[in-house]
Amino acid sequence: MPTNITLTWIDYTILFLYCLFVIGIGFALKRYMKTSADFFMSGRSIPAWVTGLAFLSANLGALELVGMAGSGAKYGIMTCHFYWVGAIPAMVFLGIFMMPFYYGSKARSVPEYLKLRFDERIRCFNSLSFAVMTVFASGISMNALAKLLANLLPWQVDMSLLGMHWGSYDAYLWICSAVVLVYVLKGGLTSAIYTEVLQFFMIVLGFAPVVYLGLKDVGGWGTLKGTLAKVAVDPRALDLSTKSFAPDAWTSAWKPLLGGPAANPMGIDLFAMVFGLGFVLSFGYWCTNFLVVQRAMAARNMGAARRTPLIAAVPKMLFPILVILPGMIAVGLASKNQDGYRLPPRAVSVSAYDKALPLVKDATAKEISPAAATKAISEAIGLRLNEEKIAALLKDNAAKPLADGAIKAGIQGAVMENDYDNVILSLVKKYCPPGLLGLALTALLASFMSGMAGNVTAFNTVWTYDLYQAYIAPNKSDAHYMTMGRIITVVGILLSIACAYVASNYNNAMDIIQLVFGFVNAPLFATFVLGMFWSRTTSHGAFFGLLAGTGASALFHATTIAAGNAPGIKGGYLWSLLGMKLPDMPAFLIFPSEMAQNFWLATFAFTVCFVLTLGLSLATRRTKTDEELKGLVYSLTPKLVDEEKSWFLRPAFLGCVLLAVCVVMNIIFW
Amino acid sequence: MGLDIRLPIGMMFSLIGALLAGSGFLTRGDDAMYHCSLNININLWWGIVLLAFGLLMLIPALLSKKS
Numbered sequence: 001m002p003t004n005i006t007l008t009w010i011d012y013t014i015l016f017l018y019c020l021f022v023i024g025i026g027f028a029l030k031r032y033m034k035t036s037a038d039f040f041m042s043g044r045s046i047p048a049w050v051t052g053l054a055f056l057s058a059n060l061g062a063l064e065l066v067g068m069a070g071s072g073a074k075y076g077i078m079t080c081h082f083y084w085v086g087a088i089p090a091m092v093f094l095g096i097f098m099m100p101f102y103y104g105s106k107a108r109s110v111p112e113y114l115k116l117r118f119d120e121r122i123r124c125f126n127s128l129s130f131a132v133m134t135v136f137a138s139g140i141s142m143n144a145l146a147k148l149l150a151n152l153l154p155w156q157v158d159m160s161l162l163g164m165h166w167g168s169y170d171a172y173l174w175i176c177s178a179v180v181l182v183y184v185l186k187g188g189l190t191s192a193i194y195t196e197v198l199q200f201f202m203i204v205l206g207f208a209p210v211v212y213l214g215l216k217d218v219g220g221w222g223t224l225k226g227t228l229a230k231v232a233v234d235p236r237a238l239d240l241s242t243k244s245f246a247p248d249a250w251t252s253a254w255k256p257l258l259g260g261p262a263a264n265p266m267g268i269d270l271f272a273m274v275f276g277l278g279f280v281l282s283f284g285y286w287c288t289n290f291l292v293v294q295r296a297m298a299a300r301n302m303g304a305a306r307r308t309p310l311i312a313a314v315p316k317m318l319f320p321i322l323v324i325l326p327g328m329i330a331v332g333l334a335s336k337n338q339d340g341y342r343l344p345p346r347a348v349s350v351s352a353y354d355k356a357l358p359l360v361k362d363a364t365a366k367e368i369s370p371a372a373a374t375k376a377i378s379e380a381i382g383l384r385l386n387e388e389k390i391a392a393l394l395k396d397n398a399a400k401p402l403a404d405g406a407i408k409a410g411i412q413g414a415v416m417e418n419d420y421d422n423v424i425l426s427l428v429k430k431y432c433p434p435g436l437l438g439l440a441l442t443a444l445l446a447s448f449m450s451g452m453a454g455n456v457t458a459f460n461t462v463w464t465y466d467l468y469q470a471y472i473a474p475n476k477s478d479a480h481y482m483t484m485g486r487i488i489t490v491v492g493i494l495l496s497i498a499c500a501y502v503a504s505n506y507n508n509a510m511d512i513i514q515l516v517f518g519f520v521n522a523p524l525f526a527t528f529v530l531g532m533f534w535s536r537t538t539s540h541g542a543f544f545g546l547l548a549g550t551g552a553s554a555l556f557h558a559t560t561i562a563a564g565n566a567p568g569i570k571g572g573y574l575w576s577l578l579g580m581k582l583p584d585m586p587a588f589l590i591f592p593s594e595m596a597q598n599f600w601l602a603t604f605a606f607t608v609c610f611v612l613t614l615g616l617s618l619a620t621r622r623t624k625t626d627e628e629l630k631g632l633v634y635s636l637t638p639k640l641v642d643e644e645k646s647w648f649l650r651p652a653f654l655g656c657v658l659l660a661v662c663v664v665m666n667i668i669f670w
Numbered sequence: 671m672g673l674d675i676r677l678p679i680g681m682m683f684s685l686i687g688a689l690l691a692g693s694g695f696l697t698r699g700d701d702a703m704y705h706c707s708l709n710i711n712i713n714l715w716w717g718i719v720l721l722a723f724g725l726l727m728l729i730p731a732l733l734s735k736k737s
Contacts, residue, residue: 010693014686016699025673032672050675165712194675198704205723209716213707433703435693435713 005152005429011438018442019179022198022204022449023067026183026191036482037187040461041108041298044188047302049131050197057196058271060203061141061451065323065444066148069427070420072327073343074240075265076228076250077669078257079327080320086276087312088662090286092655093310094296098287100640101532102297103305104631109297110290111466117531117632118539119469119623122546127466129457129520130290135492136513138455145448146173146420146500150439152425167611173500176445180452181493185486189298189461192453196295199446202271206443207322207424213431214329217338225251227332238343239384239416241265250328253669265476267593276599284521288528303642306651316666322355323424330423341430344422345415352381353408360407364397377411452496460485460493511569514598515557522602523549523609530613535626535633541617549609556601556668561585563595571597674735680728683720692719 033039046054071079107113111130115123149172157171183191218224229247236242248255249264256264257273286292286309296308298664333341348356356377363373370391380387393410396402402410426441464485473480506512527546530537560571575585591597629636649654694714698705704711 010689013689017682017685017689021678025678028678087710194673195680197675198679199681201683201723205683205720209712213710213712217708431707433707433713435690435706436716439690439716 005416005437006154006434007438007441008434009545010435011441013439014435015442015445018202018446022195023096023179023182025194025198025356026186027655029190029194031185032190033186033188036464036478036485037562038190039482040457041294042188042190042193044298045300046193046298046301046304048307048311050193051295051299051304051308053200054193054196055292055308055313056312056316056456057200057203058192058295059292060200060447061137061454063141063144063451065203065207065447066144066421066424067393068320068323069216069327069330070422073331073418073423074327074420076232076328076331077253077324078264078266079324080253080669083273083316083320083324083661084253084666086282087286087316088658089278090282090482091309091313091316092658093308094287094293095284095313095541096651096655097634098528098532099296099306099309100302100637101632101634102293103299104637106631108131108465109286111295111462111634113178114145114527114531114542115470117468117624117629118537118542119149122527122539122543123466123470125543125546126524127462127470131462131467132515132521133513134291134455134459134462135495136499136503136516138452138459138492138496139501140503140513141448141451141455142173142177143500143503145176145445146170147504148425148444149176154223164202169504173497175499175549176449177452177493177497179491179598180449180456184453184456185489188485189294190459192457193295193298195453199450200315201444202446206321206439206446207326208390209436210431210440211322211326211329214326214333214427214433216576217431218329218332224328224332226506227335228328231335235265238331239418240331244429248272250331251669253666261592266595267591268596272596272599276601276603280522280525280602281518281599284525284602284606285517287440288521288524289598290462291454294458294461303649303651307649307654310651317603317662326427327420329424329429339430341421341426343418344426346419348381348408348412348415348418352383355380355412356411357404357407360393360397360411364394370394381411384416385411385414386416401465411540420547456489456492456496460488462494463488489568496531518598519553519605520551521559522553526606526609527613530610530617531633533634534617535629535635536617536622537613538617538620539623540620541613541615544616545609545613548612549605552608553601556604560597561588562591565594565650570594674731676727676731678734680724680726680731682724684724687717687720687724688723688734689717690714691721693717 026650032043035043035237037043068079068082071082102110102113105113105116107116109127111123111127114126146169150167150169153168155168155171157166157168159166183195187194215221218227226351231238231240232245232247232249232251236244243262243265245256245263245265246259250540256267257270261267261269296305299305299308330341330343331444333339334343359373359377359380362368363376368376368385373394374385374387374390389410393407393414396410397407425444428437428444432440464481467490468484469476469481469581473484521544526549527542530545531542557571558574559572561567561570565571567573572585574591591600626636631637690713694711696716698711698714701709
C-alpha cells in the first residue's frame with residue numbers, strides 16, 4: 001500500500017545506529033557466555049536496576065504500545081486500570097512474597113519450581129503450554145511489526161528467491177528476526193536483558209516528544225477534559241460507540257465503572273474489573289509468566305531479585321502518560337477536527353477495492369441515489385461508509401471522471417470504522433519532522449524487538465531445562481545443553497516466523513492468543529497461590545485442579561458470548577453446535593462486552609481451580625515431606641532477613657510506598 | 671556481567687542526540703520543516719536532551735572503568 005511518509009538520511013541513520021548497538025552488545029557479551037547458567041540465567045549476576053527495567057521492557061511488546069493507544073481512544077482513562085489495578089499490586093506481591101520462592105528454591109525456571117514443589121506431571125503441562133504460547137505470542141508480535149513496516153516505509157521489495165515470491169512484508173520480517181537472532185545467539189539472556197534496557201530508554205525517549213507535542217496542540221489536560229466531555233455525550237459522531245455516556249466517561253477512571261456496564265465505554269462492572277482483571281488476570285500474568293520472572297531470577301542476589309518487580313513498577317505506573325494519553329489526545333483532536341485530523345479509518349483491502357470501483361463507476365453512470373450507492377458499496381467492502389462523503393465522491397466523478405487512485409482515496413476517506421491500532425502512528429506522522437520521525441519509528445521497532453527477544457529467551461530456557469534436559473536427554477554435559485540452547489534459539493526464531501505467517505492469514509490471531517493466555521494463566525495462579533502458601537497442597541490436587549481449571553475456562557468460553565458477537569471464535573459455539581441461536585441462549589451467559597466476558601472467564605477458571613485443588617489436596621496424601629518443601633512454601637521457610645542496611649531499600653517498605661502512590665493516582669483521576 | 675550496560679546506552683544516545691541536535695541546528699529557521707511540530711525546533715531541543723542523557727550514562731561509566 002502506498003504510504004505518505006518519506007524518510008530521509010537522518011531517520012535511516014538513527015535506525016541503523018540502533019541496530020548496530022543491539023548487535024554490538026551481543027558480540028561484546030559473547031566472551032562471557034561460558035556455561036549454560038551464563039547463557040540461560042545470566043549467571044545470576046545482574047544489578048537490580050537493570051533487571052528491573054528489563055522486567056518491564058520484556059513485557060512491553062509493541063502490541064501494548066499500539067494497543068494501549070488504541071484503547072485510550074476507544075475507552076478513555078479507564079484503560080489505565082490495566083496499569084494501576086491490573087499490574088502494580090501484582091508486581092508488588094511478586095516482589096515481596098513470591099520472589100523468595102522463585103529465587104531461593106534454586107529453580108532455574110517457573111516450571112522447574114512446579115516440579116520441585118509438586119511433581120513432573122504439572123511441570124510437563126506448564127512447560128508445554130508455556131512454550132507453545134510464547135512462540136505464538138512472539139510470532140503474532142512479529143507479524144504486526146512486519147505489517148506496520150510494510151505499510152509505512154517506502155522501501156519496496158519484489159523478488160523471486162528459491163521459487164517463492166518475496167515482498168516487503170517478508171523482507172522486514174526476516175531482517176528484524178535476523179537482528180534479534182544474532183544478539184540472542186551471541187549473548188544469551190544477558191544480551192536480551194541489556195538490549196531490553198536500551199529499548200526501554202529508546203521507547204520512553206522516542207515517544208515522549210510526540211506526547212508532549214500532542215498535549216500542547218490539544219490545549220493541555222484541562223482543555224482536553226472539556227473536549228472529551230463533549231465526546232462522551234455523543235461518541236457516535238466519531239464512531240467510538242453507539243451509546244451515550246456521562247461527560248466524565250472518558251476522563252474519570254472509577255465513576256463510570258460504579259455506574260455499571262451501561263455507564264462506561266468498556267461495558268464492565270466493578271466486580272469484574274477488580275477481581276477478574278485486578279486480581280486473577282493480573283496476578284496470573286505477573287506472578288507466573290516466566291517471560292518476566294526470568295528477568296527477576298537473573299538478579300545478583302535475593303534482595304535485588306525482590307526489588308526487580310518493585311523497580312519496574314515505578315515506570316509502569318507512569319506509562320499511562322506515554323501510551324494511553326496519546327489515544328485520548330487523538331480523540332480530542334478528531335472531535336475538533338483540528339488541522340483536518342481524524343481517527344485513522346480501517347483500511348480497505350485490495351480485493352475490496354476491486355469490487356467497489358465498478359460500483360462507483362456504475363453509480364455515477366446510472367445516477368443512482370447516494371443512499372443506495374452507499375449501501376451497495378458498503379456491503380461490497382464490508383465496512384460502514386459515510387453517505388455524505390460518498391455523495392461528494394459521486395458528484396466529483398460525474399463532473400469529471402476521476403482516476404482509479406482518486407476514487408480509491410475517496411472510498412477510503414468515507415470509511416467510518418476506526419482503525420484503533422493505527423492511532424499512535426497517525427500521531428507520529430502528524431507531529432514528527434524528519435529526525436524525530438526516525439527516533440519515533442526506531443522506538444516502535446525497539447518495542448517489537450524487546451518483545452520477541454524476551455519470548456525467545458524464555459522459550460529456549462524452558463525447552464532446554466524443562467523439556468529437553470528433563471525428558472529427552474538428561475545427565476549430559478553442560479556444554480551439551482549450551483549447544484542445545486543455541487540450536488533451539490534458532491529453531492525458536494524460525495517457529496516464531498512460521499507463527500507470524502499463520503497470524504498474517506487470520507485476523508483473529510491476537511484474539512486467539514489473548515484467549516489462550518486467559519485460559520492458562522487464570523487457573524495457574526490459583527495453583528501457585530495454594531502451592532506457595534499452603535503446605536498441605538498435594539501433587540494430585542495441584543495437577544488435577546489445574547487441568548480442571550483450564551477445562552473450566554474452555555467450557556466457560558464455549559457457553560458464553562459478548563452481546564453483539566456471533567458465536568464462534570469469540571465464544572458461545574457450544575450453543576450453535578446444539579442448534580441454538582444467540583437470542584435463545586440463557587440471559588446470564590450473555591455479557592455486555594468482550595472484556596466483561598474475559599474477566600468473568602478468568603474469575604470462573606480461578607475459582608474452579610482453587611476449590612478443586614483445595615478439595616483434592618485434602619482428599620489425597622502428600623508426596624513430599626516438610627524437609628523437601630523447605631524454601632518452597634511460606635510456612636516452611638525461615639523468615640528472610642533483609643540484607644539491606646538502609647531501611648528505605650527494604651522490599652516491604654518499597655512495596656508499601658508503591659501501593660500508596662498507586663492509590664493516590666487512582667484518587668486523582670477518580 | 672563483564673560489560674557495563676551504561677557504556678553502550680550512553681554511547682548510543684550521545685550519538686543520536688548529537689545527530690539530532692546537529693540537524694536541528696543546521697535547519698533552524700526552516701519554518702516549513704517544523705510546521706508539523708508546532709513551530710518548535712524539536713530536533714534541536716530533544717537532541718540536546720538525548721545528548722545530556724547519553725553523557726549522564728556514559729561519563730560515570732567511563733570514570734568507574736578507569737578506577
